[in-house]
Amino acid sequence: MTVLRFIPLVLLLAASPPLTAAEAPPDVAGSIGQMVFGLAVVIGLLLAGLWLIKRLSVARGALTGLKVLGAVPVGPRERVVLVEIAGKVLVLGVTSASVRTLHILSADESANLVGPGDPGKAGGDFPGWLRRAMERRNDAR
Template sequence: MAESSATADAARQGAESAAGQGAIFAGGSDAMLQTAIWLLVIVGLILLLAWAVRRFTNIGPRSVGGMRVLSALPVGNRERIALVQVGDKQLLIGVAPGHVSTLHVFDENVLEAPTARKTP
């Protein structure tokens, strides 16, 4: 009989510890859900900031006065080829650190100049 009461006590202690672990796991799933929600919020903020930077900064072809960069292609680490519109002429230029050279002057427009975007 003493053995059966010792076994019953051991079983009771095991059940209590299992119930306590269940509470830990329940809190763990809440913590995982909260962590996932915060992760989604942070990723959303990063995407929103990236959109705002692209929307409100002048990234891409720029125009100053009568000159406009229509297209640019990197050909090395610091070298690029650019198609530039100056008035009604289009020029293909090579740009490198400390050096700019004209590669070709086109008789007819190769690319149409993009129209100005309307800002809301």
């Protein structure tokens, strides 16, 4: 008689439709795996884009022909910078608030800046040149 008690339960289970995909319990491991894979793809695309931008970008100053020859600090936030552009050499005073042109040299005058330690390189003795130029300026007054 005990077997007869379970017959309605067996018939009920047999008559119920099977579980569909929407009713199936979620696969947590598969979901996490998909999420990690998607994140890796997005990070990979970002890194590839950054690398491509770096490779295709033009170097700073290369387009304009600007070349920094030397710099000398004259204060905590001030410096004098020697810059070559279009065959001329500019002596610039650079502060945290502004940049001013102090002097413009031609290519002939800039050749005098070659120091004994750096033959053939303009700006080799820039601190010495600046000192001499300041002395000449003070003597002229």
